[in-house]
Amino acid sequence: MNIKTRFAPSPTGYLHIGSIRTALYSWLFARHNKGTFTLRIEDTDTERSQTESVKTIIDSLNWLNIDWDEGPYYQTKRLNLYNDVIDSMLKIGSAYKCICSRERLESLRKLQIIKGEKPRYDGYCRTKFNLPHNIPHVIRFCNPQKGHVTFDDQIRGKITFDNEELDDLIIRRTDGYPTYNFCVAIDDWNMGITHVIRGEDHINNTPRQINILKAIGANIPNYAHVSMIFGPDGKKISKRHGALSILQYKHEGYLPEAILNYLLRLGWSHNDKEIFTISEMINLFTLNKASKSPSIFNINKLKWINHHYINVLPTKYIANHLSKHINVNSELQIEKIVEIFSKGCKTLQEMANSCRYCYEDIQEFNTDYAIKYLNFSNYKLLEYIRNKLLSICDWNAENINKIILNTSKELKVNINNVYMSLRVAITGCNCSPAINKIIELIGLNKTISRIEKALMFIKTSKLSK
Ligand code: GLU
Numbered sequence: 001m002n003i004k005t006r007f008a009p010s011p012t013g014y015l016h017i018g019s020i021r022t023a024l025y026s027w028l029f030a031r032h033n034k035g036t037f038t039l040r041i042e043d044t045d046t047e048r049s050q051t052e053s054v055k056t057i058i059d060s061l062n063w064l065n066i067d068w069d070e071g072p073y074y075q076t077k078r079l080n081l082y083n084d085v086i087d088s089m090l091k092i093g094s095a096y097k098c099i100c101s102r103e104r105l106e107s108l109r110k111l112q113i114i115k116g117e118k119p120r121y122d123g124y125c126r127t128k129f130n131l132p133h134n135i136p137h138v139i140r141f142c143n144p145q146k147g148h149v150t151f152d153d154q155i156r157g158k159i160t161f162d163n164e165e166l167d168d169l170i171i172r173r174t175d176g177y178p179t180y181n182f183c184v185a186i187d188d189w190n191m192g193i194t195h196v197i198r199g200e201d202h203i204n205n206t207p208r209q210i211n212i213l214k215a216i217g218a219n220i221p222n223y224a225h226v227s228m229i230f231g232p233d234g235k236k237i238s239k240r241h242g243a244l245s246i247l248q249y250k251h252e253g254y255l256p257e258a259i260l261n262y263l264l265r266l267g268w269s270h271n272d273k274e275i276f277t278i279s280e281m282i283n284l285f286t287l288n289k290a291s292k293s294p295s296i297f298n299i300n301k302l303k304w305i306n307h308h309y310i311n312v313l314p315t316k317y318i319a320n321h322l323s324k325h326i327n328v329n330s331e332l333q334i335e336k337i338v339e340i341f342s343k344g345c346k347t348l349q350e351m352a353n354s355c356r357y358c359y360e361d362i363q364e365f366n367t368d369y370a371i372k373y374l375n376f377s378n379y380k381l382l383e384y385i386r387n388k389l390l391s392i393c394d395w396n397a398e399n400i401n402k403i404i405l406n407t408s409k410e411l412k413v414n415i416n417n418v419y420m421s422l423r424v425a426i427t428g429c430n431c432s433p434a435i436n437k438i439i440e441l442i443g444l445n446k447t448i449s450r451i452e453k454a455l456m457f458i459k460t461s462k463l464s465k
Contacts, residue, residue, distance in 0.1 A: 003035030
């Protein structure tokens with residue numbers, strides 16, 4: 001069997017991590033089985049669908065390198081197909097016109113509630129043939145009234161629904177637009193989808209779609225419903241707890257590899273392995289290892305994985321991603337920044353903020369630690385280092401470090417004091433990666449002018465005392 005899966009987002013907002021995880025599982029399942037992965041945009045809800053959102057879906061998948069073999073198909077461009085199927089269903093009697101007014105449906109609903117029954121359409125128009133053509137109407141599906149629908153969910157096992165629970169679903173609205181469950185079923189059949197992998201929130205739609213497929217004599221695909229993602233508070237994930245647009249994670253400096261690895265593990269496992277390359281994901285992915293229970297989103301774990309990838313992927317590659325977060329032209333400089341800063345940073349945004357002093361002028365020395373280290377007792381020390389640095393022949397981190405060590409010896413100053421005074425003078429911060437490497441990176445001119453600025457600060461603060 002040629003496996004075919006699909007990702008079928010509705011373009012009604014941004015793509016969040018839950019949707020991306022579904023896309024990832026469908027994609028991995030197709031790739032693992034050397035099958036086909038299809039992208040289908042479910043845009044028949046014309047009031048809620050937005051062009052901007054389609055762009056976001058495509059940009060997000062492209063950024064994550066989740067590539068599709070077919071599509072994007074747009075349901076709004078497939079109306080002829082849906083109408084043809086509806087026509088033949090009307091002919092064979094598996095669908096019917098319904099002219100029930102809103103008022104009738106409302107009073108039916110109220111009556112059912114009073115009687116303690118579940119509100120559902122009572123099939124009033126099922127047997128009304130030869131209805132006038134010009135009356136506004138919807139088309140309803142003739143759902144079987146007896147028996148049950150059972151499917152073997154690839155993640156959750158056997159699931160059964162009584163047909164009595166399901167009413168005659170509207171498959172085409174008065175405005176002529178086919179409805180959601182109908183289009184999904186028809187497309188899954190028409191596109192030859194063998195495995196429908198989607199969120200658990202679609203379980204209730206599955207028996208309706210299966211009944212429609214049975215009515216048109218179509219094959220029933222396999223279904224796999226992926227469990228929900230909860231926030232750390234155990235509730236449905238909210239924006240505050242990570243349900244952001246996936247592009248927001250890009251903006252915050254997460255790598256595609258980290259997002260995919262994190263989402264793979266969030267609801268799927270392979271022994272206790274945590275880190276998966278893309279080819280390992282493809283080789284190892286099977287649906288029976290997906291979890292039945294909800295997963296809890298944990299931003300710290302995502303950061304941990306991101307830190308891992310920042311440190312193991314090639315410097316050039318990380319530099320390329322980092323270049324979108326900082327305003328530095330030289331490729332070489334960015335690679336150096338990655339080499340120096342990657343150990344201490346969990347995101348690229350964090351790296352961009354931490355290394356800002358390498359390419360932007362530092363602010364005034366007005367912090368407690370600046371006052372502690374840039375004082376008169378360190379004036380001579382900084383002056384000494386400045387002069388030594390000015391006489392370096394070969395500008396590299398090793399030679400710079402030699403000068404720092406010699407200064408400590410020559411002037412009999414504690415080495416930590418030398419490092420800290422220099423660090424504060426050069427970076428304006430009390431914490432940074434190895435200061436000799438920073439000095440090498442920013443170069444002689446910048447280093448000297450920052451030391452001069454620190455000396456000036458010491459002088460003027462002494463005068464003002
Ligand atoms: N369009 C649906 C959604 O965005 C998905 C439908 C499906 O996967 O069957 O939730």
